[in-house]
Amino acid sequence: MVSASHFAAFAALTFLMVIVPGPSVLFTISRALTAGRRDALLTVLGNATGVYLQVIGVAFGLGALVESSAAVFTAIKFAGAAYLVYLGVQAFRHRKSLAEAFDGAVPATRAPVWRLLRDGLVVGFANPKSIVFLAAVLPQFVDAGAGSAQAQMLVLGILLPVTALLCDSAWAFVAGTARSWFAGSPRRLAMIGGTGGLVMIGLGTSLAVTGRKD
Numbered sequence: 001m002v003s004a005s006h007f008a009a010f011a012a013l014t015f016l017m018v019i020v021p022g023p024s025v026l027f028t029i030s031r032a033l034t035a036g037r038r039d040a041l042l043t044v045l046g047n048a049t050g051v052y053l054q055v056i057g058v059a060f061g062l063g064a065l066v067e068s069s070a071a072v073f074t075a076i077k078f079a080g081a082a083y084l085v086y087l088g089v090q091a092f093r094h095r096k097s098l099a100e101a102f103d104g105a106v107p108a109t110r111a112p113v114w115r116l117l118r119d120g121l122v123v124g125f126a127n128p129k130s131i132v133f134l135a136a137v138l139p140q141f142v143d144a145g146a147g148s149a150q151a152q153m154l155v156l157g158i159l160l161p162v163t164a165l166l167c168d169s170a171w172a173f174v175a176g177t178a179r180s181w182f183a184g185s186p187r188r189l190a191m192i193g194g195t196g197g198l199v200m201i202g203l204g205t206s207l208a209v210t211g212r213k214d
Helices: 006-018 024-033 037-059 062-068 070-091 097-102 114-124 128-141 150-155 158-181 187-208
Strands: none
Touching: 006 128, 006 150, 006 158, 024 037, 024 128, 024 158, 024 187, 037 114, 037 128, 037 150, 037 158, 070 114, 070 187, 097 114, 128 150, 128 158, 150 158
16 A cells, blocks of 8 residues: 655645745635635535545556646646636626625525535546546656555545645635625625635636646
């Protein structure tokens, strides 16, 4: 099975990869500012699930396919970019509803749990940063003499979503706390909704136009 040294080395690389803000971090911050801590944390959970689906895909061959096929990589990248832009447009369109949610005369509405998990899962699964990291790095930690390569990658790969879950949750708490200060003013709340939506649109656009060009 996986040796302690391989596990520790991959854990260190995973932490370094996660702490560099990428699509998931920015999406989490935008969701926390736009909808609050609860929605952000559920999104983080969905995102971690999506990332582990990447791990499963890499373990059973998707990594090699993405590494060799520009078409597959591009399809994953554009799917994630398009979904982020869609979520950003929705957040911008409904930016004034934040003020209404904090108005005592209008009951606050919460998005269904399944929808928040789905949003996070799609962003996590279509995140080019993590899929490229997994495809390029994860196979290098497989020990040919330690049993099934797929089993080793599934065990090592759990480190990425777990680390992302912890770090992104911290971002969600910080951003959710900052949101409470904005809640004192309808104008501030509208600014949160508009800014969060624009950040998601910009993030989706940047994913679409950057990355591997082959």
